[in-house]
Amino acid sequence: MAGKNFAWWQSGVIYQIYPRSFQDSNGDGVGDLPGILTRLDYLVALGVDAIWISPVMPSPMADFGYDVADYTGIDPVFGTLADFDRLVAAAHERGLYVILDYVPNHSSDRHPWFLESRASRSNPKRDWYIWCDPAPDGGPPNNWLSEFGGPAWTLDAVTGQYWYHAYLPEQPDLNWRNPQVRDAMLAVLRFWLDRGVDGFRVDAIHHLFEDGRLRDNPPNPDWKPGMSPARRVIRAHTMDQPEVQEAVAAMRRVADAYPGKRLLIGEAYLPIDRLMAYYGPGLSGFQLPFNFHLLSTPWEAGAIAALVARYEAALPPGAWPNWVLGNHDRSRLASRLGPAQARVAAMLLMTLRGTPTIYQGEEIGMTDVPIPPGRVQDPWERRVPGLGLGRDPVRTPMQWEAGAGAGFTTAAEPWLPLAEDWTSLNVAAQERDASSMLSLYRALLTLRRAEPALSAGAYGSVVVGAPDVLAYDRWDEATGRRLRIALNLGDGPQMLAGFAPGARVLLSSHLDERSGPIQGAMRLRPAEGVVLELPAGA
Numbered sequence: 386m387a388g389k390n391f392a393w394w395q396s397g398v399i400y401q402i403y404p405r406s407f408q409d410s411n412g413d414g415v416g417d418l419p420g421i422l423t424r425l426d427y428l429v430a431l432g433v434d435a436i437w438i439s440p441v442m443p444s445p446m447a448d449f450g451y452d453v454a455d456y457t458g459i460d461p462v463f464g465t466l467a468d469f470d471r472l473v474a475a476a477h478e479r480g481l482y483v484i485l486d487y488v489p490n491h492s493s494d495r496h497p498w499f500l501e502s503r504a505s506r507s508n509p510k511r512d513w514y515i516w517c518d519p520a521p522d523g524g525p526p527n528n529w530l531s532e533f534g535g536p537a538w539t540l541d542a543v544t545g546q547y548w549y550h551a552y553l554p555e556q557p558d559l560n561w562r563n564p565q566v567r568d569a570m571l572a573v574l575r576f577w578l579d580r581g582v583d584g585f586r587v588d589a590i591h592h593l594f595e596d597g598r599l600r601d602n603p604p605n606p607d608w609k610p611g612m613s614p615a616r617r618v619i620r621a622h623t624m625d626q627p628e629v630q631e632a633v634a635a636m637r638r639v640a641d642a643y644p645g646k647r648l649l650i651g652e653a654y655l656p657i658d659r660l661m662a663y664y665g666p667g668l669s670g671f672q673l674p675f676n677f678h679l680l681s682t683p684w685e686a687g688a689i690a691a692l693v694a695r696y697e698a699a700l701p702p703g704a705w706p707n708w709v710l711g712n713h714d715r716s717r718l719a720s721r722l723g724p725a726q727a728r729v730a731a732m733l734l735m736t737l738r739g740t741p742t743i744y745q746g747e748e749i750g751m752t753d754v755p756i757p758p759g760r761v762q763d764p765w766e767r768r769v770p771g772l773g774l775g776r777d778p779v780r781t782p783m784q785w786e787a788g789a790g791a792g793f794t795t796a797a798e799p800w801l802p803l804a805e806d807w808t809s810l811n812v813a814a815q816e817r818d819a820s821s822m823l824s825l826y827r828a829l830l831t832l833r834r835a836e837p838a839l840s841a842g843a844y845g846s847v848v849v850g851a852p853d854v855l856a857y858d859r860w861d862e863a864t865g866r867r868l869r870i871a872l873n874l875g876d877g878p879q880m881l882a883g884f885a886p887g888a889r890v891l892l893s894s895h896l897d898e899r900s901g902p903i904q905g906a907m908r909l910r911p912a913e914g915v916v917l918e919l920p921a922g923a
């Protein structure tokens with residue numbers, strides 16, 4: 386493990402569980418909390434340190450849990466609060482930290498707060514949400530658009546006003562300018578912290594506030610057909626508003642009042658300079674504002690090296706980096722890059738400086754699963770079909786074994802179809818295969834745990850002069866131990882030269898016999914990544 390000055394969330398690795406698709410324990414075709422409990426030993430063997438569980442609170446599931454109808458309960462489809470307590474205790478017994486999803490921007494339209502709010506214009510909770518009179522023509526108050534297609538305003542026929550929703554109409558935005566909302570939502574954090582959770586992944590934080598004057602968003606000159614319709618406008622007045630920083634700091638103060646270095650991760654898809662603001666003045670904000678930039682950077686050595694340099698240089702003093710290569714909203718690695726480069730990507734994620742987050746199923750190289758029209762679940766795909774925006778393909782059930790239901794469920798049909806390849810691509814098969822993707826993840830996580838240079842050390846880019854090769858050093862300041870990572874992002878072989886005597890291979894992403902001393906130069910095979918040990922003083 387890393388030096389004693391590092392918090393668990395700095396040296397550790399986070400694993401995202403999408404609970405509907407991780408493990409079903411009661412045969413209803415949907416994963417649940419008791420199911421997760423039965424797989425904790427798998428996660429320990431994999432070598433991760435923390436699990437982040439996507440929302441499990443009571444929800445009508447319009448957006449599969451991201452529409453919360455009760456912030457302090459557990460949806461029956463996932464189990465009970467007692468199941469949750471058992472899961473936290475079992476995770477902690479195994480040394481695993483538990484991070485919950487917290488959805489502050491919006492509730493479900495079935496949340497009692499919203500039911501009250503929409504009951505009448507004079508209801509005491511009216512101002513808990515964002516209401517506005519129609520435009521003079523009776524239409525929506527302004528041109529703001531929903532992320533999931535259509536206007537961001539829906540008319541309530543009874544009270545004659547529109548409510549604002551950054552996402553679905555079923556996800557009305559809470560009004561964080563109202564101190565009662567803020568207090569109620571901060572109390573939600575305390576409820577779960579009191580139950581022992583180690584932190585939160587805070588959903589859609591860049592949407593928390595909108596312009597108080599409700600000014601129109603400017604048109605986006607770069608929008609083209611085929612892009613998300615929500616991108617027709619630039620979200621100048623609906624995203625990343627200044628007030629959000631104080632709200633984040635308030636969340637952080639709540640977390641910091643608890644012992645044990647509780648963690649706040651912020652979900653904000655923002656340019657690097659804007660993202661940095663979410664660390665907060667004097668690091669009073671999120672410990673980890675999610676860094677999604679690898680998701681949108683071309684898979685080219687030069688582009689990635691430039692991104693890492695830009696991100697590292699932008700970090701405020703003392704801020705800890707983090708990297709993400711996949712989640713429940715984005716295309717899977719093996720589909721984006723192909724199975725060979727997905728292995729290189731795994732090595733990149735596990736060896737960059739900063740906390741990595743692994744999305745469930747990436748460790749076995751799952752791919753995006755085509756969803757037949759009749760099986761579509763994601764409201765985004767239903768509202769904006771055919772543009773490839775739907776997220777069902779990356780949310781299909783975890784492939785545990787070759788048997789019926791893939792070991793995920795005993796139901797005849799899981800809620801989303803299984804990938805066709807589940808009988809060959811699954812955890813059980815990969816556990817038996819010493820060169821599988823799962824074996825690679827385990828080897829990388831073992832190495833990362835053993836090497837403070839990787840989990841906590843410094844980072845420096847290295848120019849090796851071989852096209853397609855991304856290379857960097859990681860070193861432990863305390864001991865001087867230095868590792869070099871060289872990743873061949875191309876499909877031809879590459880030569881690496883100039884090694885001092887004593888350099889040796891610790892791990893190749895091909896997981897074959899290649900280890901041991903390097904004689905001056907080494908040949909990287911196509912799509913091969915290596916972790917090398919450099920001699921002291923090199």
Ligand code: GLC
Pocket residue numbers: 448451452488552588589652713714
């Ligand atoms: C976040 C979640 C996504 C959800 C949205 C609305 O982006 O990751 O899954 O649909 O917020 O809550």
